[in-house]
Amino acid sequence: MxxxxxxxxxxxxxxxxxxxxxxxxxxxxxxxxxREHPDVFEEDVQMWVYEENVxxxxxxxxxxxxxxxxxxxxxxxxxxxxxxxYLPKVPLPPNVVANPSLLDAVRDSxxxxxxxxxxxxxxxxxxxxxxxxxxxxxxxxIKGVTVTEDxxxxxxxxxxxxxxxxxxxxxxxNIANEIANELWCETTIAYNVPPCDSRGxxxxxxxxxxxxxxxxxxxxxxxxxxxPQEYPPVDHDVLHxxxxxxxxxxxxxxxxxxxxxxxxxxxxxxxxxxxxxGHGWNMTAKTAVMRRGMLETIQFCQEFFPxxxxxxxxxESAGWSDMIVSxxxxxxxxxxxxxxxRGVSLQEIERTELNGQKLQGISTTKEVMSFLKAxxxxxxxxxxxxxxxxxxxxxxxxxxxxxxRQQ
Amino acid sequence: MxxxxxxxxxxxxxxxxxxxxxxxxxxxxxxxxxREHPDVFEEDVQMWVYEENVxxxxxxxxxxxxxxxxxxxxxxxxxxxxxxxYLPKVPLPPNVVANPSLLDAVRDSxxxxxxxxxxxxxxxxxxxxxxxxxxxxxxxxIKGVTVTEDxxxxxxxxxxxxxxxxxxxxxxxNIANEIANELWCETTIAYNVPPCDSRGxxxxxxxxxxxxxxxxxxxxxxxxxxxPQEYPPVDHDVLHxxxxxxxxxxxxxxxxxxxxxxxxxxxxxxxxxxxxxGHGWNMTAKTAVMRRGMLETIQFCQEFFPxxxxxxxxxESAGWSDMIVSxxxxxxxxxxxxxxxRGVSLQEIERTELNGQKLQGISTTKEVMSFLKAxxxxxxxxxxxxxxxxxxxxxxxxxxxxxxRQQ
Numbered sequence: 106m107x108x109x110x111x112x113x114x115x116x117x118x119x120x121x122x123x124x125x126x127x128x129x130x131x132x133x134x135x136x137x138x139x140r141e142h143p144d145v146f147e148e149d150v151q152m153w154v155y156e157e158n159v160x161x162x163x164x165x166x167x168x169x170x171x172x173x174x175x176x177x178x179x180x181x182x183x184x185x186x187x188x189x190x191y192l193p194k195v196p197l198p199p200n201v202v203a204n205p206s207l208l209d210a211v212r213d214s215x216x217x218x219x220x221x222x223x224x225x226x227x228x229x230x231x232x233x234x235x236x237x238x239x240x241x242x243x244x245x246x247i248k249g250v251t252v253t254e255d256x257x258x259x260x261x262x263x264x265x266x267x268x269x270x271x272x273x274x275x276x277x278x279n280i281a282n283e284i285a286n287e288l289w290c291e292t293t294i295a296y297n298v299p300p301c302d303s304r305g306x307x308x309x310x311x312x313x314x315x316x317x318x319x320x321x322x323x324x325x326x327x328x329x330x331x332x333p334q335e336y337p338p339v340d341h342d343v344l345h346x347x348x349x350x351x352x353x354x355x356x357x358x359x360x361x362x363x364x365x366x367x368x369x370x371x372x373x374x375x376x377x378x379x380x381x382x383g384h385g386w387n388m389t390a391k392t393a394v395m396r397r398g399m400l401e402t403i404q405f406c407q408e409f410f411p412x413x414x415x416x417x418x419x420x421e422s423a424g425w426s427d428m429i430v431s432x433x434x435x436x437x438x439x440x441x442x443x444x445x446x447r448g449v450s451l452q453e454i455e456r457t458e459l460n461g462q463k464l465q466g467i468s469t470t471k472e473v474m475s476f477l478k479a480x481x482x483x484x485x486x487x488x489x490x491x492x493x494x495x496x497x498x499x500x501x502x503x504x505x506x507x508x509x510r511q512q
Numbered sequence: 513m514x515x516x517x518x519x520x521x522x523x524x525x526x527x528x529x530x531x532x533x534x535x536x537x538x539x540x541x542x543x544x545x546x547r548e549h550p551d552v553f554e555e556d557v558q559m560w561v562y563e564e565n566v567x568x569x570x571x572x573x574x575x576x577x578x579x580x581x582x583x584x585x586x587x588x589x590x591x592x593x594x595x596x597x598y599l600p601k602v603p604l605p606p607n608v609v610a611n612p613s614l615l616d617a618v619r620d621s622x623x624x625x626x627x628x629x630x631x632x633x634x635x636x637x638x639x640x641x642x643x644x645x646x647x648x649x650x651x652x653x654i655k656g657v658t659v660t661e662d663x664x665x666x667x668x669x670x671x672x673x674x675x676x677x678x679x680x681x682x683x684x685x686n687i688a689n690e691i692a693n694e695l696w697c698e699t700t701i702a703y704n705v706p707p708c709d710s711r712g713x714x715x716x717x718x719x720x721x722x723x724x725x726x727x728x729x730x731x732x733x734x735x736x737x738x739x740p741q742e743y744p745p746v747d748h749d750v751l752h753x754x755x756x757x758x759x760x761x762x763x764x765x766x767x768x769x770x771x772x773x774x775x776x777x778x779x780x781x782x783x784x785x786x787x788x789x790g791h792g793w794n795m796t797a798k799t800a801v802m803r804r805g806m807l808e809t810i811q812f813c814q815e816f817f818p819x820x821x822x823x824x825x826x827x828e829s830a831g832w833s834d835m836i837v838s839x840x841x842x843x844x845x846x847x848x849x850x851x852x853x854r855g856v857s858l859q860e861i862e863r864t865e866l867n868g869q870k871l872q873g874i875s876t877t878k879e880v881m882s883f884l885k886a887x888x889x890x891x892x893x894x895x896x897x898x899x900x901x902x903x904x905x906x907x908x909x910x911x912x913x914x915x916x917r918q919q
Contacts (some may be wrong), residue, residue: 256839290794389686
């Protein structure tokens, strides 16, 4: 790795913010890699854990030692190297260090991995703002975007803008428990290396603090601090070292917009596929709907983010693979199928099956449609529009094939 | 439709060559359309049937009238409007006319639909050569290509070259019985309208008998006879009228090579997906393999047919939809999965499960690999190569993820 000679080499300290099912899984694989690349990363990986009391399950091998009294989750993880509550029965490398203090967990970390539920990210960013390294870099494992009438905001962009750092996105056809158990799959990491981080032949950095041309090709308001010379550059090679495992194949791209939007809009398509199968159509019909959904997704990206979107992104794991898995086994698909089979509304399903919990696909659909309507282009997205109509009870599932005529 | 004024309008006579499960299904939907478009097509649709004796099944409503003695299949179809042997329990429109005479069935037909097993097409073309209208046009519903060390020949090209006519291709994520029962799906028709058939403002044709620039962008040896002025032009609009049904959505493209090769190479990928699932990996791993298989398919088309291939073709039903269905429910997938689960070779499965019948994916794999090896580029197609290795017993299924590293 190119380094400037006048400064001692430093290693990247990595922190995973979040310790649920997916967060703990990512902490596990990242910690396996920091051990394998001691020249690039500090071995210990900090994992911020929302502290709570847990009781070791009766069937756990640790039960005998730990007994049945409530213990702090962080202490359980650090002592028994297992997240008994959110990722039970999966041994974690001892260099995953559970930390109940958010500020202590992110202190001096040069790579921050965000992996917690969508709704908590705003509050988390507020808390750590000003307490992280100015040149820290982020990877968001949180799928989705925030869409309003006015704009589409990628979660990784929100994180970057809020913290004044650059943040990329990890997304793919990934099921946490399978990866935790080292069942092979692949994923996509979108990271558009900021110019100030590009290293020349002999390792000098790009223009310090220049205005950064972000994912959308617009000029960001953020003045980025470059990753110092004494650190390895945070580039595709380093991120591949950090996330790629024999059972988790990482493919690196630069199209953050395409990866993020594919990960969000697929939820609309998953609802449509559930409707289709609930109505009694088969795989052949479902592939037609997935296909149309992907074409509308590509069209959406090309219409609103023409500067940066790369059509090949949609052939990545974050594109078609994630679409297929989401339309075959995920929540939005399962419950929309159930709604049509039972002849009830999705709102009814949320009440009876999800204790009032919301299906992400519904809010994504409404947000995206409000964005399209505000621009008067909703008719160019017949499938997205039909899904909203079905959710609102103004369009019938059996009419879906009509959308496909004369196309 | 633009017509020259000095000739009386003629209608297209349509013949379906083949009367199996898929052939009879296509005859049914085409006959429904000829009735709906009497201005463009003759109502009766000829269906060539390989004559054989059948006995009406005991549970058939026609059994009482027909009794249990053997009857000619053509007579049964024309009397009871049902192909009791190959598409039982599906009523056919009365304007599907079963014909045991191949030459009589194709006589005076301006549109020929080829829909019979791959292995019979050569013999059929020999028989009808010289007995069809010189300006007839064809659509091949036969998937696949013939690949040798020397060349890749599309089936529709073989038909066109042999008969001296132009022939397009129909391919998609289609299951005959579902379509016969009017369960909605979609398909793709690739038809590259020959210049001599293009009609000007006032209906005059292009240059009569000019050398035709075929699917590959090469100059064809065939001198094409143009479709006469008194017939409606055979263009995307007319073909859409002939094949599109409310339950069968047709999308028209011009990329005959992409559609044909996607329909053939998917069989290699289906074998790979069977291996993957037989080994115990799940949908997430399968999507990775489908994705890689599609990328190698696109690469193959772009490497060997750069003039005509359109990347968007692979987003059509004949592309990704057919790939998904083939890798989820079709023969190649099912039996390769079974082979790995049982720890036996595919050849063994062919012996024990298919009475020696061959799996198309195996021959496709060997043909494609011999073509690639003859050009020394097999290493650029790691998945195709691995499938051949697994079939030959020189590569292990568990090594498949290794192909994906560092990509």
